[in-house]
Each structure stands twice: as structure tokens, then as C-alpha cells.
Amino acid sequence: MGEARLPFRVALAGNPNTGKTTLFNRLTGSDQKVGNYPGITVDRHTGHMRLPGIGHVDVLDVPGAYSLSARSPEEQLAIQTIAGIPPYPTPDVVVQVLDATQLSRNLYLLLQIIETGVPVVVALNMTDMLAARGEAIDVPALEQQLGVPVVAVSALHRQGLAELSGRVAEVLANPDLGRTNWRWQPQDGALLEDMALVSAAVPESWCRGSLSRRRSFSLWALLSIDDADELSAVPEDLRNAVAAARASATRDNRELESEVIGGRYRWIDEHLPTFLEQRSTPGPSRTERLDAILLHPASGFLIFLALMGVVFQTLFSGADPAIAFVEGVFGTFGEAIEDALLPGFLRDFLVNGVVAGVGSVLVFLPQILLLFLFIGLMEDTGYMARVAFLMDRIMKSLGLHGRAFVPMMSGFACAVPAIMATRTMERRRDRFLTMMVVPLMTCSARLPVYSLIIAALFPPAQIFGFVPVQGLLMVAMYLFSTVVALLALAVLGRTIFRGPRVPLILELPPYRRPHLPTVLRMVAQRGAVFVREAGSVILVCTIGLWFLLSHPINPPLATDYDALRVAATSNLETAALEERLATISSEETGALLRASYAGRVGQAIEPVIEPLGFDWKIGVGLIGAFAAREVFVSTMGVVYGLGAEEDEGSHTLRESIRRATHADGRPVYTPLVGLSLMVFFALACQCMATLAAVRRETHTWRWPAFMLVYMTALAWCASFLLYQGGLWLGFS
Amino acid sequence: MSSIDRLKPGQTAALLSIGGERSFRRRLMELGLLPGTPVRLVRRVAVGDLIELEVRGCHVSLRLAEAARLAVELPNG
Numbered sequence: 001m002g003e004a005r006l007p008f009r010v011a012l013a014g015n016p017n018t019g020k021t022t023l024f025n026r027l028t029g030s031d032q033k034v035g036n037y038p039g040i041t042v043d044r045h046t047g048h049m050r051l052p053g054i055g056h057v058d059v060l061d062v063p064g065a066y067s068l069s070a071r072s073p074e075e076q077l078a079i080q081t082i083a084g085i086p087p088y089p090t091p092d093v094v095v096q097v098l099d100a101t102q103l104s105r106n107l108y109l110l111l112q113i114i115e116t117g118v119p120v121v122v123a124l125n126m127t128d129m130l131a132a133r134g135e136a137i138d139v140p141a142l143e144q145q146l147g148v149p150v151v152a153v154s155a156l157h158r159q160g161l162a163e164l165s166g167r168v169a170e171v172l173a174n175p176d177l178g179r180t181n182w183r184w185q186p187q188d189g190a191l192l193e194d195m196a197l198v199s200a201a202v203p204e205s206w207c208r209g210s211l212s213r214r215r216s217f218s219l220w221a222l223l224s225i226d227d228a229d230e231l232s233a234v235p236e237d238l239r240n241a242v243a244a245a246r247a248s249a250t251r252d253n254r255e256l257e258s259e260v261i262g263g264r265y266r267w268i269d270e271h272l273p274t275f276l277e278q279r280s281t282p283g284p285s286r287t288e289r290l291d292a293i294l295l296h297p298a299s300g301f302l303i304f305l306a307l308m309g310v311v312f313q314t315l316f317s318g319a320d321p322a323i324a325f326v327e328g329v330f331g332t333f334g335e336a337i338e339d340a341l342l343p344g345f346l347r348d349f350l351v352n353g354v355v356a357g358v359g360s361v362l363v364f365l366p367q368i369l370l371l372f373l374f375i376g377l378m379e380d381t382g383y384m385a386r387v388a389f390l391m392d393r394i395m396k397s398l399g400l401h402g403r404a405f406v407p408m409m410s411g412f413a414c415a416v417p418a419i420m421a422t423r424t425m426e427r428r429r430d431r432f433l434t435m436m437v438v439p440l441m442t443c444s445a446r447l448p449v450y451s452l453i454i455a456a457l458f459p460p461a462q463i464f465g466f467v468p469v470q471g472l473l474m475v476a477m478y479l480f481s482t483v484v485a486l487l488a489l490a491v492l493g494r495t496i497f498r499g500p501r502v503p504l505i506l507e508l509p510p511y512r513r514p515h516l517p518t519v520l521r522m523v524a525q526r527g528a529v530f531v532r533e534a535g536s537v538i539l540v541c542t543i544g545l546w547f548l549l550s551h552p553i554n555p556p557l558a559t560d561y562d563a564l565r566v567a568a569t570s571n572l573e574t575a576a577l578e579e580r581l582a583t584i585s586s587e588e589t590g591a592l593l594r595a596s597y598a599g600r601v602g603q604a605i606e607p608v609i610e611p612l613g614f615d616w617k618i619g620v621g622l623i624g625a626f627a628a629r630e631v632f633v634s635t636m637g638v639v640y641g642l643g644a645e646e647d648e649g650s651h652t653l654r655e656s657i658r659r660a661t662h663a664d665g666r667p668v669y670t671p672l673v674g675l676s677l678m679v680f681f682a683l684a685c686q687c688m689a690t691l692a693a694v695r696r697e698t699h700t701w702r703w704p705a706f707m708l709v710y711m712t713a714l715a716w717c718a719s720f721l722l723y724q725g726g727l728w729l730g731f732s
Numbered sequence: 733m734s735s736i737d738r739l740k741p742g743q744t745a746a747l748l749s750i751g752g753e754r755s756f757r758r759r760l761m762e763l764g765l766l767p768g769t770p771v772r773l774v775r776r777v778a779v780g781d782l783i784e785l786e787v788r789g790c791h792v793s794l795r796l797a798e799a800a801r802l803a804v805e806l807p808n809g
Binding site: 066067069071101102103104105108133223226228257258261262265287288291292295297385389392393396503504505506507508509510 | 752753754755756757758759760761762763764766767769774775777781782784788789790791792793794795798
């Protein structure tokens with residue numbers, strides 16, 4: 001007819017660990033997009049595929065689920081996107097991936113989907129694994145019993161994909177081919193009454209005129225809705241109807257769950273023998289033999305600790321060359337601009353604002369990509385579930401899930417990838433709670449700050465003749481941050497994140513060889529999402545900080561540096577002159593910083609940080625450190641008129657710090673001030689990238705704001721107690 | 733009748749009932765743990781307070797305290 005029609009919509013559904021993502025990658029190729037569902041922290045993966053005789057269709061990868069029943073908005077997504085509850089459109093066909101090796105449980109979800117009346121095509125995956133289990137599936141018999149098309153595929157080996165596309169195209173052309181009546185029928189009179197009662201309250205917009213849909217939603221509501229659920233957009237009528245049905249069931253001593261779920265499984269158990277043949281009873285599977293070692297109380301923990309050691313070491317130092325490379329590239333790029341343009345606002349803005357800002361975004365990529373490579377491999381092989389298993393005892397005592405261990409550990413390298421790694425946890429409360437404490441772990445950006453302070457203020461002495469004071473302090477800072485993080489976890493978990501303790505039901509999927517392209521694609525997508533969504537915030541903040549540190553331009557200064565230069569040029573020659581000019585420039589930079597907005601803010605906040613033992617110069621350093629903690633070191637270099645190239649190993653910077661005095665001649669930096677400063681750095685949220693990552697993961701500014709406030713308050717109080725306590729005890 | 737955490741590793745028993753919170757029962761039922769379903773105790777990890785079960789060819793792990801709510805019919809009475 002030639003009229004424009006929206007492309008067909010295909011939804012890809014299935015249990016977790018069925019190879020669904022690999023199939024999605026196979027079907028859509030590189031034509032993919034990652035977005036967000038509004039209001040929840042679940043990535044929305046969409047793509048396009050070409051179907052014979054149809055052309056391009058949209059493909060949506062629905063997050064893996066065992067069932068359409070839901071308790072949270074995240075779980076609710078399954079019913080909303082598969083059945084098409086407004087605002088989500090109804091898919092034209094659902095392709096359900098069935099894991100042939102776990103047919104019985106996978107069929108449960110399929111029966112639910114069939115009941116919603118959306119056309120279904122079944123992609124029977126992993127049939128090549130059946131022989132090892134002594135099983136065989138009769139595909140035509142399965143298709144006949146199910147009443148919807150079934151195609152045996154191997155997503156991994158690219159088998160059956162053309163036939164799958166063909167069957168999907170057929171169903172799009174004739175949707176009834178993918179529809180069938182309910183496989184089981186509720187028979188019990190009382191249950192039918194409950195369904196009638198609840199059906200009447202299901203909104204018409206959900207049902208779209210279909211009685212079958214209305215009945216299927218009534219069962220969904222009966223299983224999902226109760227007084228403790230967190231579901232969104234459930235009409236009050238429907239809630240009341242479910243509550244009434246449940247009350248009457250309880251009165252009659254009936255259990256709605258077992259009636260409905262048992263009804264579906266009864267159909268599965270009765271029909272399974274007609275298409276699944278158990279040919280032999282194999283011995284313990286490869287997975288069970290591996291788990292005997294990997295879940296063993298001794299060897300399992302040792303292997304896990306060794307593995308975490310490798311991950312941590314790689315994040316900590318393995319990423320260094322890549323980080324240095326990124327920094328090098330942006331440094332060179334900045335220099336090239338400096339050479340090409342005349343000094344002035346534009347050049348300064350480009351070099352110190354834009355290029356430095358983009359660099360400070362990309363510098364996180366090596367660690368993000370590495371961490372997600374490890375996480376991807378751990379998820380894809382099935383090992384991640386074992387990590388949760390092994391760490392459950394420890395994490396449970398902290399009120400968290402075993403899966404929280406990997407993000408917490410990663411926090412020692414960098415909070416940004418660690419915060420992004422919290423998405424391996426299903427519960428929103430667990431994710432948010434972990435995110436809030438991860439930045440307390442001693443990340444690698446704190447090290448240069450600690451090194452500078454320790455080297456400048458603490459003697460390289462030894463206690464007991466062999467324990468070096470400086471090394472001991474470093475270890476103490478790690479211990480301190482870990483203890484505070486665990487305390488914060490305990491406090492936050494019992495206060496603002498208080499929630500019912502959720503029983504652990506942890507699936508241990510069979511070990512599988514990881515599919516590297518799928519893992520790498522996930523890694524690339526994570527990196528892209530970070531650059532796109534957190535990157536813009538970091539860029540804006542870097543430019544803002546640059547502005548604060550470098551403006552106003554040409555403020556009135558007490559000393560006329562140009563006059564000094566003229567004087568030097570007329571009095572000195574060659575080497576001595578150059579040295580003198582460099583000193584003058586450094587001093588001028590320092591004076592400019594002191595006159596800048598940041599310098600003024602530093603002076604304005606001095607009364608607030610004075611009780612911690614800090615002067616306004618440290619205040620300026622703290623403001624600069626917001627770009628990234630290690631920037632504190634170079635900012636202090638500028639404040640003391642030494643130039644920004646100072647690093648934590650610099651003797652001149654250490655000297656300047658040791659020599660710095662207050663107006664009355666007292667030294668600014670004493671060991672007590674050093675400790676106070678380190679404690680402040682350990683606890684304060686001095687990192688805009690962390691805040692940007694939290695904003696990206698929570699989709700709101702509320703949590704980053706909360707984090708900034710609570711961590712800064714914690715840091716201030718701890719430093720205050722330490723410094724004032726120290727003074728009271730007679731230290732200085 | 734006994735609770736499932738009392739099984740010996742490798743032992744299989746038929747599930748009788750699940751107690752506890754509604755959503756806990758619902759989740760386990762949806763994984764196929766229904767009255768009459770054979771369940772095998774694969775391992776018990778004392779240090780982790782966890783047990784691993786096999787049901788319908790899938791491996792599921794539960795905490796001991798919660799597993800105690802799963803009543804089973806012991807094979808030898």
C-alpha cells in the first residue's frame with residue numbers, strides 16, 4: 001500500500017543464563033543501542049535485524065527473568081515489555097530462548113508468556129549440551145505439545161538462525177501461528193472465583209479487548225501484588241481486589257501460589273516425557289566436579305582470593321600503562337594547542353578546560369574496561385554466582401548480598417568502575433547501599449596525597465627497630481578506610497536503607513566457556529555509557545574548576561612581577577637569569593591562584609576548616625582535589641609557587657610544606673595536621689567523577705548529593721575530633 | 733518428615749511443603765519446587781551457612797536458616 005508503517009517489534013525473552021544475550025548479538029549484529037528505562041536502573045538494549053520478506057524489525061532484549069511475576073519495578077519490566085502494558089507497546093512477536101538443558105524450569109516462563117496472548121516463537125538453545133547429560137529432545141513433539149513454533153538453534157555456533165528468522169517472519173505475517181490457548185486450565189472453583197473477582201479490576205488499557213489477556217493479568221496480579229510489593233502503576237482497584245481474594249483464600253486455608261504455579265508445573269511434568277528423553281543417567285556433571293573444588297571451604301576460598309588478587313593487582317597497576325598513555329596523549333594534545341595558539345583566554349580554556357576535561361574522563365576508561373572484562377568473564381562462565389556463594393556469610397553479616405564483594409573490593413582501585421559494577425546486584429537497595437560506601441575505600445588516587453603528607457611530615461624512622469613508621473601509616477590508612485566503610489555500611493543499612501532481610505535464592509548456573517565477543521561487546525558498551533553519561537558531568541566540572549582556579553584574569557597583585565622580570569633581565573645573565581625568571585613565574589602563578597575565585601573560596605572557608613588544623617592554602621588544595629584527589633598534590637605545588645609539575649616525590653614541595661608557617665610563625669604542617677588531612681582525604685567525597693558515576697547509576701542527583709553531604713560531614717567530624725583531641729592531649 | 737537441611741549430601745527426597753514469607757515461597761515454587769518434586773542436596777557448606785540443592789536439573793543455593801523451612805519426606809521414612 002506504500003503507507004509508512006512502524007517497524008515490527010520483536011522482544012527477546014528468556015531465563016537468565018540461557019544464551020539470550022549471545023543470540024541477541026547474533027541476530028542484531030553491531031546494530032545495537034543501550035539506553036535506559038525511565039525511572040529504574042536497568043539498561044535497555046535494542047537493535048535491528050533484517051527478516052526475509054519483511055525487512056528491518058526492532059529487537060528488544062528483555063532482561064532475563066525466571067517468571068513474569070514481580071515484586072519490584074525492575075522485575076515488573078518483564079510483564080510490561082513482554083505483554084505490552086502501557087506505556088510499553090505490545091511486541092508483535094516474542095522470541096523466547098529456552099535452555100534445552102533446563103527445559104522444565106524454562107517452560108514455566110513460556111507458559112506464562114503464551115497465556116498473555118502475544119505471539120511466541122521458541123528458540124531452543126544449547127541442544128548441543130544435551131548429549132553430555134544423557135538427554136535428547138524431540139523438537140517436533142515439543143512444538144506439537146506447545147502449540148507455537150519451535151526452532152532448535154545454537155547461538156554460540158550460529159546454527160538455526162536463518163530458520164529462526166524465517167519462523168519469526170511467518171508469525172509476523174500471520175500472528176495466529178504464534179498464538180495458542182492456555183496449556184493448563186484453572187479448574188478449581190474457588191480459584192476461578194478469585195480470577196473473576198480480580199479480572200474485573202484489571203484496567204482495560206492492559207487487556208486491549210482480549211479476555212485471555214485479562215485472565216492472564218489476573219493471575220499475574222494474584223501472584224505479584226501484596227502489601228509488601230514495590231510495584232509501580234498498579235491501580236488501587238486491582239490492589240483491593242487482590243487483597244480481597246487473598247483474604248478469602250487464607251480464610252479457606254487455600255494457597256493461591258501453589259494452585260497457580262502448581263497448575264503450570266503439573267502440565268509441564270505431565271508432558272515433559274513426550275518430548276524429553278532421558279537416555280542414560282550420567283555421573284556427576286563437569287559443573288559438579290568443578291564445584292567440588294571451587295566451592296570447597298578451603299580450596300574454594302583460596303582460589304577465589306588468588307583470583308581477586310589478580311583482578312585487584314591488574315586494576316591497581318596493570319591499568320597504569322594505559323592510564324599513562326591517555327595522560328600522555330592529552331598532554332601532547334594540550335601542548336600542541338599551546339604551540340598553535342596565542343596565549344589568552346581561548347588557549348587557556350581549550351588546554352586547561354576542554355582538553356584536560358576530556359582527558360580526565362577518558363583516564364577512567366582503562367580501569368572501567370578492565371574491571372568489566374573481569375566481571376563479564378566471571379558472569380559468562382558462571383563463576384560470579386559462586387563468588388556470591390562464597391562471600392555470602394561475610395556480606396550477609398554486613399546486611400548485603402555476596403555479590404557486593406566485587407564492587408567493594410574494586411573500590412580499592414577506583415570508586416568509579418566499582419560503582420558501575422554494583423549493577424550485578426538485583427536489588428535496588430543493595431546496589432544503592434553499596435554505592436554509598438564504595439567511595440570510602442582507599443582508592444589509588446588517594447595514594448599520592450598520603451605519600452606526600454607522610455614523606456613531608458613523618459620521619460623515615462622505625463619502631464621496634466624494624467617497622468617503618470611511614471609504611472605503617474600507609475597500612476593504617478587502608479585499615480582505617482576499610483573499617484569506616486564497614487561501619488558506614490552497618491549504619492546506613494540499618495537506617496536509611498533499612499529493609500526486610502531478603503532470603504537468598506541463588507542459582508548456580510552450569511559452568512560454560514565464556515563467549516568472548518559477547519563479553520567484549522558488554523565491556524565496550526559499559527565504557528561508552530560511562531563516557532556519554534558520566535563523562536559530560538565530569539567535563540563540565542573540570543571546566544568549572546578550571547574557571548575557579550584561573551579567574552579573574554589579571555587580578556591586581558601586590559607584587560609587580562613584570563617589574564621583577566625586567567630587573568632580573570638587566571642584572572643577571574644566562575643560567576642564573578633563567579633560574580630567576582622561573583622562580584618569578586612560579587611565584588606569579590601562586591599569587592594568581594591566591595587571587596583567583598578558588599583562592600578566595602579557600603580563604604572564605606578557612607574559618608570552617610581551621611578547627612581541623614587547615615589553613616586557606618589547604619582549602620584551595622581541597623577545592624582543586626575535587627577534580628581528582630591526586631590533583632591536590634599539583635594544586636599545592638601551585639599554591640606554594642613551585643609550579644604544577646610537582647609530584648608527591650618532589651623534595652622542593654616537601655620542603656615548602658615543612659617550612660610553611662602561619663602569620664604568627666607557627667608551622668602550618670605538624671604531624672597532627674598531617675594526620676588530620678589524611679583522615680579528611682580518606683573520608684571526604686573529593687571526587688566529581690564518583691558523583692557523576694553515582695548520578696549515572698541512580699538516575700537522580702539526590703543520591704550523589706546525599707553522598708557528598710554525608711561523606712564531607714563524616715570527614716569534617718573525624719578530622720575535627722582527631723585534631724582537637726590531639727591538641728587537648730598536648731600534641732601539636 | 734524432616735527439613736531439607738537434614739539430608740546427607742547426595743541424598744534425594746520429595747518436597748512436602750515450603751514455609752516462610754509469601755514471596756520466598758512463590759520464588760521457590762516458580763523455580764519448580766512444588767510438593768512432590770524430588771530435590772537432591774548437593775552440598776552443605778558449613779563455613780558459608782549455605783546449602784546447594786538440585787531441582788529439575790538446576791542448582792539453587794539457600795541459606796541454612798531458610799532451607800530449614802523446606803519440609804521433605806525422607807526416602808527411608
